[in-house]
Amino acid sequence: MMLLAIDTSTDSASLALVQDGRTLAEATWRCGQNHSVELLPRLTRLLQEARAELQSVSCILVAKGPGSFNGLRVGLSTAKGLAFSLDIPIIGVSSLELEARQHAENDLPICPIFNARRGDIATALYQKRGNKWQQLVPEHITTVEALDSEITEKTLFCGEYVPIIADELKKKLKDKAVIAPDKPRRASLMAELAKERLEAEDYDNPATLQPLYLRHPAITQRRHR
């Protein structure tokens, strides 16, 4: 079974072809805001590298957010378009969980952080306990300031925004803040995260799968135009 994993959640993008737990080819690159331009040419190259046909992909895994509005839309619409045209199922994976999973060899609770802009961050908390990977706190929007009350023990912080706020984190959380080494987010790890769902054939409905934006602007709509 060949999986295609797509992650365009942030300035760092990643594509992977995974067959039976083995990564055939993977590309992880600094994409900036250029997802719509770079994603499909990269996919074509990846298929060539893996000597694979798009038609042999049997399921699409896509990072569904939180993250950049436009990045997520490019990733999800590409994933949905491919799933529709190839008539194969799709599974959405949390982008924060994928970020945390890059550091799963660590025993500490893992706190991935994305920049949610306007002074906010998007975060969650995961940990490998024994052999079991678990979510301790679901994805939510908060501030670095407020993390003080959310983080109760020594925690590993990861994500491309973390180097930018590392000093602030250390000042707030002191010894509780451990800064993870900078590792780009690799899409191939989505295959591990989706393993149980794949086995259970627990797929998402491509018509209703939505990006996890977390943030909905506080607006009131006029009743009449």
Added chain:
Amino acid sequence: MNQPEITSNSPEETQEFGARLGELAEASDVFLLVGKLGAGKTCLTQGIARGLGIKEYAASPSFVVVRELYGRLPLYHMDFYRLENLAEIADLGLDDYFYGRGVSVVEWAEKGISLLPPEHLLIEMSYVSDTGRRLKLKAGGKRYRQLVAKLK
């Protein structure tokens, strides 16, 4: 609050002012343009584009909502004229632009002011004659107060 005003006697002068603004602009700057049809919003933006070293013509983005132009910094030229309501604007996910690596200029910003970054430079453009325009500058935040001080 200190609200500097600039009078422009011609489209050329409006562009000249825009060019100075473009030269002083930094990444993540947000300029909001407000004014009636013909007040010179696109004209001012063309000046900003020139100041950013953009060679390409900054056409009105009314129909496409956002156009990206590339100079010393990217210019994200947006226009809310065609947008009907706040939900439609919110749905565009423009924060990627506002907090990105370029300079954002928004025409018809009054249509979505509550969704725009609170830190910004608001420029209100109004008619004083056929070719004369008044530009009122309202700085929201320290960065823009400093910018306005440099413009004088």
